[in-house]
Amino acid sequence: MVYITIIVCSILGIILGMNLPTISYSYSGYLAIAIIAALDSVFGGLTSVLKKNFDIKIFVSGFFGNAILAMLLTYLGEKLNVDIYLAAVIVFVGRMFTNLSIIRRIYIERMAKKYETRRNSKKKTEG
Numbered sequence: 781m782v783y784i785t786i787i788v789c790s791i792l793g794i795i796l797g798m799n800l801p802t803i804s805y806s807y808s809g810y811l812a813i814a815i816i817a818a819l820d821s822v823f824g825g826l827t828s829v830l831k832k833n834f835d836i837k838i839f840v841s842g843f844f845g846n847a848i849l850a851m852l853l854t855y856l857g858e859k860l861n862v863d864i865y866l867a868a869v870i871v872f873v874g875r876m877f878t879n880l881s882i883i884r885r886i887y888i889e890r891m892a893k894k895y896e897t898r899r900n901s902k903k904k905t906e907g
Contacts, residue, residue, distance in 0.1 A: 813851060
C-alpha cells in the first residue's frame, strides 16, 4: 500500500510540476525555508511513529506552525535586511539530523535484536 501511494504521488508530482507555473525568484526563499521546516516535521513524525507515541494533532500543528514561523522569520529578516532565516535553517536542519540519528539507532537496534534471536535459535537447534 505504501509503495502504491509513493508511485501515485510521484506521478502526480511530475504531472503537476510540468503543468504548474514556476515560482518567482522573490518567493523562492520563502518556499525553501517552508520546505526545510516541513521536512523537519516529517522527520519528527517518523521518529515519533518509531517510538510509538505519534499524535496527528501535534504533527499537523507542527508541520504548518513550523513552516509559517520560518516564512515569517524570512519576511522579517528581509524587512530588517538581516538574514534571520539562517537561524531557522540551522535549527531545523540540526533537528533533522538529530531525528535522523534517532531513526537510525532504532533501526540498528531492531536489526541487532533480529540477528541475536536468529543466532540464539540456531544455537538451540544445533546444541
